[in-house]
Amino acid sequence: MHNFQYKRVVAALISVGMVVIGLESTQLASAEPNSINQSNADLLTASMLETATNQQGLDSQQITELKSIASSTWNFYEQDVDPTTHLPMDNLGPGNEKGSYTSSANIGVYLWAIVSASDLGIISKAEATSLATNTLTEVKSMDRYHGFLTQWYDTATGKRIVNPGQGNCPATITPGEKDNCNFLSAVDNGWYASGLVVVRRALPHVSSLATALLSDMDFSVFYDSRAQTSCNVNSTLADNPPTGQQYGGLYVGSDNASDNMYHNGAQYSDPRISMYMGMGLGQMPGDVWWKTWRTLAPQQCDSDPDFTSWEGQIPQGFWTTVKDPISGGSFNVFEGNYTYPDSSYTFLPTYGGGQFEALMANEIVPETTWGTKSYGIADRLYAQVQIRYATDKLGYKVWGISPSSTADDTGGYNAFGATGKAWGNDCTATANTSAPLLAQGANICDDTIESTVTPHASFLALDVAPQQAYDNIQTLMKDYPGIYSDDGGFYDAVNPTTGSIGHRRLVLDQSMIMAAIDNAVNNDQLKQWFASDATSDAAKKVLAAEDMGLVDYAKVAAKKSLTIKNAISKVTSAGITSTVPNAASVKVLSKPQGAHLKADSVQAKPDGQLIFPGMSIPGTYQLQVTYLRNNKTVTTQTDVIYVQPAPTATRHSVLHVANDKESSVRNDVRSANAPQLPTVNPSNIDWKKTTVTPAASNPSSASVSVSRSNDSVTFEGAKTPGSYSYTITYFDDLGQSVESVDTFIVASTAQANPSGGSNSHPAHPSSSNPDACKGTTNSISNHRQGTLASTGSQIAPMTVFAIVTLLIGGSICSLKFRRNH
Incomplete structure (x- = not known):
């Protein structure tokens, strides 16, 4: 039969016959x-x-x-x-x-x-x-x-x-x-x-x-x-x-x-x-x-x-x-x-x-x-x-x-x-x-x-x-x-x-x-x-046990119309004469709660083209399309369409950093998951594009880099003290975007970040030696625990916990804070 060969790293994968190998990548x-x-x-x-x-x-x-x-x-x-x-x-x-x-x-x-x-x-x-x-x-x-x-x-x-x-x-x-x-x-x-x-x-x-x-x-x-x-x-x-x-x-x-x-x-x-x-x-x-x-x-x-x-x-x-x-x-x-x-x-x-x-x-x-x-x-x-x-x-x-x-x-x-x-x-x-x-x-x-x-x-x-x-x-x-x-x-x-x-x-x-x-x-x-x-x-x-993250539905951004083309049957079951549909009808099988989608608002054409209207409420829409010839059914198709909400992100973060020191923050960008459909681990979403726009008021031209693997933004450091702000724009696979503004305050001498990030409750030091924890840290990573719940167009409030560990003067210090969204 057919085999996949792996011989060596330099010249591997030699095929002795054939074999098979084997989320979301889009160009719409x-x-x-x-x-x-x-x-x-x-x-x-x-x-x-x-x-x-x-x-x-x-x-x-x-x-x-x-x-x-x-x-x-x-x-x-x-x-x-x-x-x-x-x-x-x-x-x-x-x-x-x-x-x-x-x-x-x-x-x-x-x-x-x-x-x-x-x-x-x-x-x-x-x-x-x-x-x-x-x-x-x-x-x-x-x-x-x-x-x-x-x-x-x-x-x-x-x-x-x-x-x-x-x-x-x-x-x-x-x-x-x-x-x-x-x-x-x-x-x-x-x-x-x-x-x-x-x-x-x-x-x-x-x-x-x-x-x-x-x-x-x-x-x-x-x-x-x-x-x-x-x-x-x-x-x-x-x-x-x-x-x-x-x-x-x-x-x-x-x-x-x-x-x-x-x-x-x-x-x-x-x-x-x-x-x-x-x-x-x-x-x-x-x-x-x-x-x-x-x-x-x-x-x-x-x-x-x-x-x-x-x-x-x-x-x-x-x-x-x-x-x-x-x-x-x-x-x-x-x-x-x-x-x-x-x-x-x-x-x-x-x-x-x-x-x-x-x-x-x-x-x-x-x-x-x-x-x-x-x-x-x-x-x-x-x-x-x-x-x-x-x-x-x-x-x-x-x-x-x-x-x-x-x-x-x-x-x-x-x-x-x-x-x-x-x-x-x-x-x-x-x-x-x-x-x-x-x-x-x-x-x-x-x-x-x-x-x-x-x-x-x-x-x-x-x-x-x-x-x-x-x-x-x-x-x-x-x-x-x-x-x-x-x-x-x-x-x-x-x-x-x-x-x-x-x-x-x-x-x-x-x-x-x-x-x-x-x-x-x-x-x-x-x-x-x-x-x-x-x-x-x-x-x-x-x-x-496995979820490959593959999906068998069409998807579209909220409020965007979608044109799809069904491969309709054109042969009768007897297989003798060709039957080309001359009409099509639509039935709405299911839709998200609160969505006002009627069958007559979906355009179905006999050639298989289907035009789905822009819907503001995200979620799964299931349609049944019947193709007819002289009022007799030729074939019936089921189309599943997912209206994808825009992604979310931590909107604003502030970090105090030492002079000329690198610092990073994670913006935790997420996309809501489709109910009743396969999900992708949000922490592993591969964003198609990111852009960085520095504020005009930045004291110097210090730059930042964005990691697509974990959404972290790394400030490369600056010698000139002051406030450096950057607007990071993340684009998902449908071109929808979300912005996060990250500010890095550079002082001539090290200062602790007093709040652990904006919109945060005051940090509470916890250490057997509190005095040893006075000072600063160069890096704070905010990790959100839990999942994003989507019901209709409403995003459920979430409580976020983060633990920041500081190693100062040989002592390990933990700063615990929580943030409500």
Whole structure:
């Protein structure tokens, strides 16, 4: 499968295939002085609230159609599975070509397909039991190490092979050899293990065999258990490894640390399945989840690699401390994300821009249910990025770019992905803010990287955008009729520009389609099988413990109108004739208390454009938009809009400082949080812009600097006595601003700050030696405790406590004061 490699600090992140990595960063274009245009708002608002249940996502006609597709897809396996060994071949086609080799991943997802066919009623449970038993009996006789399968096996014999078409491996493994004959892939064996878990829950008569194979596995061999540090890497070890992460694999008879084996350093990728399995089996600690990066992490220590030049974008985000629900330990995690260009929408990028990198794990692990503030929302957002980019930016009629066969009959394969190349990126572009990429490390030097659409990507999106995914499936069948046949379902690839089709089917991709249909029409049945196993407990815990700060709503400043564009459905459920809406209606589902928003004040147009009026009361507004054709409903969308109040800050601070001494104050800038929506730690808000305006009356040109990490203002000192005032203006992501005036009074001799800051009650010294505390301090930091409560437009009063510690003449003095706002 696809792995993320971490070799060394200087030349790290070498990719052996592909991988995935993976708040608020906005550039909003003003259409007029009181209007904000968000043409990409449907990234989050078009079907973003749809759930995985068929009751909310798909009607009975659509369910019937998907079941028919599953039946055709199942016909593929009748041709693909070797009749002697019962192993699934990697691929069939074009023509009579057969990829008569297999892998641990292929076996694992074939087990998914067997269970899905049984769930869907295509085969009986007895037949499913027989198929799974035959395959696993063969697997039990195959060469395995630590319970795992090596890279490739001949499907006719069950023997290990070097590579497809390169012959058998030696009968015995020579320790130290570095080839596929003795390589154990962590990600591929993770998919294999997931298949065993599903089979033992869904097919009771296969349970003992599947459990025995699962019990042989030891995922601890893939975990880097060496000492961790508070940095991103451990610089005390050779090659600065990111200890605590998962290795990408293991060469049998070798030692990963000595071999400098690469790490799966990026979590939003297919290798996370082996982390789920390793933690679930109790063979990896929860550390592996938190030490692995969402996006590449900013430097925490001088010894950490600077990933800036490696990124598709410079990630936005925040550091947060997460308590591991498995071990109870605390970990510093960077919740990073990318921003879709020309919009305010953040998302978690994959490594190569491929759909299955992001969404494949969700077909087994209920990420959308368990990770509502983590990978559940990341999965929904990523699907919308793919949809918008392919249809709007690339101009394709269909979407779904993911690693697949090439769209021809050469039998080739490529790591296709939605990379952002269309924004003018050339082959050298990285961290390019003028033309940012959508993927972490895609090969944008490949001019064909965005040329191909694969059907499996649409099926993976049925869980997170069911109507959009279903419509896309129908468009593929209608506009590219050669891509589908009853004897095996969808072929693997189409070039949406030329219409060229690759007449090849992969067991990996067909099995994703089977699993996705089972989940879509049977209320997440495949996920339920996994969730019913004790192995799933760890995944449930870590997904629930995390808040990535991602949001699936559009937002706008108070009193500003907002224009969004919904990606409306234009294909009927039968998939035969195109249906373009000619009318639209709006219903207000919810609004903040006291808000006077009526449906007729929201302008909805048949083309998907929605104009939300400026509202003075901040909070969450939920709208339902129905698109009609001749008074018949074509589709219904839900739009969630958050009216964001202006930020707040400490309005005025006064500090007395010694002559020519540096001093600082924290202004404690905050933004109110949206009720009913994910929150961001206010102390970690990354302000888009700050300006400093010195007072004209300042005695000299002494300057100040502003820290964007903690809102502190540092006065660099002055020799000329007097009062120095500075107006600091902070701008949030929507351009709203707040000012704080900070005054530093410089005396020729040191004087204590008598009040601890303006608007403060007198300070009360507290020390066993009060006389020792007389004097001055050069720095006072005011830390606000508690949270900002927002109800409508009213900001609840808060009491602020601060403790200032003075070290004077060897004595520690604490000044306690409180301040009411």
